[in-house]
Amino acid sequence: NQCDKTFLKSSHLKRHQITHTGEKPYKCDQCEKAFQQKSDLNIHQMTHTGEKPYQCNQCDKAFSQSSYLNRHQITHTGDKPYQCNQYDKAFSTSSDLKRHQMTHTG
Secondary structure (H helix, E strand, C coil): CCCCCCCCCHHHHHHHHHHHCCCCCCCCCCCCCCEHHHHHHHHHHHHHHHCCCCCCCCCEECCCCCCHHHHHHHHHHCCCEEECCCCCCCCCCCHHHHHHHHCCCC
């Protein structure tokens, strides 16, 4: 037992245990990449097929992952939920906030 996590289903435990071993049993048949989770392989394979099932309802952009669509939709709303704790500045993405915070440290 390498950590204190518990799971109700043995399949969830097995899936979690892979994070400790570093094993990547799910291999892409079109390139050299391998993944710990089957779901990650499925998402990766869309880079080969060009499949983008998540369509923005306000413009013609489409995305391979729902999280990418969610991040994109902020460009339409103007929301800036990521607040700098040192300056009166806010950002639409966490990566923009992190980039800004780098200016604090030089």
